Amino acid sequence: MGGRLVLKLESIVKSFPGVKALDGVHLEVYEGEVHALCGENGAGKSTLMKIIAGAQPYTSGAMYLNGEKVVFHSAREAEKSGIAMIYQEFNMVPELTVAENMYLGRLPVNSFKKVDWEKLFEEAQDNLNHLGLKFSSKTKVKNLSVAEAQMTEIAKCLTIGARIIIMDEPTAALAEEEIKILFGIIEELKKKGIAIIYISHRMDEIFKISDRLTVFRDGRYVASKQINETDYDDVVSMMVGRNVSNLYPVRNYKAQEVVLEAREINSRNVHDMSLKLHKGEILGITGLLGSGTIELSKLLYGAMPMERGEVFVHGIKKDCSAPVKALKAGIGFVSDDRKQEGLVLIRSIRENISMSSLKKLTKGIHLNTRLETERVNQQIQSLNIRISSASQLAGKLSGGNQQKIVFAKVLEADSDILILNEPTRGVDVGAKAEIYAIINQLTQKGKSILMISTDLPELIGVSDRVIVMREGRMVLEISGKDMNQEIILAHASGGVRENE
Template structure:
């Protein structure tokens, strides 16, 4: 077995009485890909900060390459070869690729001058090492998310990294980009670099990781070879409960809720037709740029369709603006809840009421009592983990944030709910809660459309799916399809 690079023993850390880590053990060997799995709020980020020297643990020991280290500071951790790639990559959008890559090295060596030639050389070397191809002189703001990540990885490895921590590296990537990232990770692994990936997407963990450590509520739950975990055990360890993975199959119902005919928006999608019956959860999927997101935007009037018919509950409706959509009781949970769906600094109550506040005006005044009652109801109904309706959204985990984003629209009692990427960055427990809510709504007669590229989510939760390719409906299928076939359909390898 390879040498141990990092060993943690009984790490404990509290913040003002809240125990974030309650005694965590971890062992990382050189050349292994280790997954740190856990639901949101389990202490993963705190643990990373302890390893990177940003937080001092209250108790416990840290050993790096066999030596006990005390009072670890961020710069020490970097000097010992530990590099963290954060979820937002922490790159500079206004600087060139070369400068971004070379910057940390220059800072580490305490250089006073900026050597542009050297920076360019370092950048090209680093890119060659991981097989990335980018123009070193281009500004990072013009790069795709995947390439920004490449820049962050390049920057990490030129500093003689021995241990690379990737915090949820695949959240914003398409399937193809994930593949490329994994290729790079395997390359780094061959060079003997230890890698820890924070992730909770099961399929990806099985694909790339050798070892697994599971945390729950700040506690160490289990660790071992990935082969020791089957899906059921994994989910049980993660969530502390058994979550059944059964496909959603509603009873047949002939009542039509939504009929879309020949919907077209030039440059986005064309001639899209489908129907949604009572009880249906309709999935819309496709690669990035296939028009799946644009279709959702059109139904909500964000970027309206130019021609075609939309018939909701037997009545033809015109949607030219968001106002039209809302007047027709259509609700939309957008893709990026952080920038589009929520007011991060405001309370749960404010957010829950945001789309329906006009219903609470009584004689020119806001009826706060009614708003509180309604919010408390939603918190219970959809299971937001919070002591009250007062905390700011920012303080909630991703799963709880998304539940509030959904509650905001449910409070408008919509007839049609369109969700774009409803469980991106949401942990398994909350994910299954959200799915249960959707199923319940569908059975109650609300039309549900889920736009997603999370294939396992689609197969499990939608009884009907539309695959889009190049702006057109390529396939209409039911949920008897398996994920691999569906993936092939997305890229056009299968079907017509």
């Protein structure tokens, strides 16, 4: 810190017909600092970012860049002034190389107006090397990992001379190891005097990486603080406007009979995985990106083809080679990507909730829509889903509510065994606590849960037992008080020595 004030927002108001998304918001960002924006979903973070990045105009207020008042009419204008944004969804052309993507629309040309490939790849490579990135600028983007693609976006921001970079949930799709690399790069950027506006739902990250933070609630400015002047509880209570004392529910699980057993499951990226899940238990599975955790969950549910392996439900061997069959065997599945795999965003909440239980609602060929409405409303109530009507489109809801709809769908299918992939990804703190409470209640009702998560505090806070995977194999199984982040991470990354 101690740098120059580069960006200042004063009393920004953004009105949409009927609502004020932002109401008198302030923000000051200094050169070379990481400034975290905190707030629950719907607090106005994304609107604010879009305004800063020029993607949306503001209704009133003023924005100053290096002391000069600016008004952006497009993202392009903001980019020219040195403000770049890295979106959650990447905006790159998969079939083109890293270098082409970095210089898209500004490819260097020689005197014949032909693309100067040599110069292009060289400059791009220089930029990558500067950030300590080891992949070639000639790699096609489709062959990059999610993390590498993200690093490429950051490198691209530098090539356009960005001085302020906005990062929206940059770690959402990254594993622990990759997050470390990202944080290394952020340190590099800080040294270059670049200001970073950082949005994340993961509190521990915010405290690890940022210098200052600003909290919003319901579109209003709450406070800006130095990171060392505040703590986790303080920020959360500012965000939700009350004290959230216990995020994780108290578990009192006692070993019961086995409900799900997997024997020597094999596929391309999963090798000889065997596990047992007990009635009422929450079994956590974790691993770095590519460790096969999600693939394992999809194999158990029949969403991906298994090469070899057997699945037993209540001691009876079941054919789980397709989701339809797994559902019949009593296994329910919540995907880690609710927008792509969990919900049909352009259909109503009602249709989404009843999607897995149509058979139950059908007599002959007739769908009993009255019974459907009844059941759906019951789920909406019991899961405390906050919506105005069940005929709203699923795509219009916040992340937390969307996730609850996916839960409702799986519960309607009467599954005893629930496979939950990253159940709180992209969900705000308030809704997180609610989802944990729901999971806890489900186990009390006799359901058993397999939870795949890369969010270690969550994994430890919620699970009764944890399995760690690396390169498709189980490398650690711990339970109760033995579970801690260091051990799990060490095993997941392979950094563990023999005698430890």
